Amino acid sequence: MYRRIITVLFILASIPALASAQATPQKTPRKHHTAKHSWTETELRSMAKISEDSARRIALAQVSNGTVKSSELEHEKGTVVYSYDITVPGRTGVDEVLVSAIDGHVVEHQHETPKAERAEARKEAKEKKPTAAQKP
Numbered sequence: 621m622y623r624r625i626i627t628v629l630f631i632l633a634s635i636p637a638l639a640s641a642q643a644t645p646q647k648t649p650r651k652h653h654t655a656k657h658s659w660t661e662t663e664l665r666s667m668a669k670i671s672e673d674s675a676r677r678i679a680l681a682q683v684s685n686g687t688v689k690s691s692e693l694e695h696e697k698g699t700v701v702y703s704y705d706i707t708v709p710g711r712t713g714v715d716e717v718l719v720s721a722i723d724g725h726v727v728e729h730q731h732e733t734p735k736a737e738r739a740e741a742r743k744e745a746k747e748k749k750p751t752a753a754q755k756p
Contacts, residue, residue, distance in 0.1 A: 659694075659695045664693045664694065664700055664721075667721065667722070668693060668702075668721035669721065669722050669723065670720075670722070670723070670724045672693070672702060674724060675702035675704075675721065676688060676702070676704065678724055678726065679702070679704040679706065679717040679719050679726075680704075680706065682706075682715070682717050682726060683706045683708060683717065683729075684708075685709065686706035686707065686715060687706065687707050688704050688705070688706055689705040689706065689707045689714055690704075690705045693721060696718060697718065697727050697728065699720055699722060699727065700720070700721040700722060701718040701719060701720055701721055701727050702719045702721055703716065703717075703718050704716070704717045704718075704719070705732075705737075712733065712734055713731055713732050713733045713736070713737060714737060715729065715730070715731050715732075716729070716732050717729045
């Protein structure tokens with residue numbers, strides 16, 4: 621008899637705990653995905669509002685006596701940019717100038733040493749290398 625009473629009391633005592641556990645849903649930890657969207661050349665061109673010639677003039681105005689070594693349209697720093705690597709005679713490395721393809725403002729201008737250039741080239745090559753899931 622005591623056993624039944626204790627069991628009933630235990631069940632009654634646990635009901636409010638069960639009710640509150642069901643009322644507040646368990647939070648599951650969110651996973652932060654770092655997957656980057658691979659924009660196609662067509663998508664990037666459709667987002668660009670200024671011409672590549674205009675962006676080139678803006679970039680060259682930032683580096684006196686510079687010559688464009690390479691350029692590309694890409695999605696970087698949260699926006700679409702024309703990226704220019706500009707060399708200067710008598711100076712090692714390149715000046716990288718990012719010009720917004722939306723409104724033409726200079727997003728970033730920095731000098732990259734030859735070592736930094738090589739590191740960036742390795743990083744870009746690694747990003748472009750297809751993974752096992754992407755191979756046909």
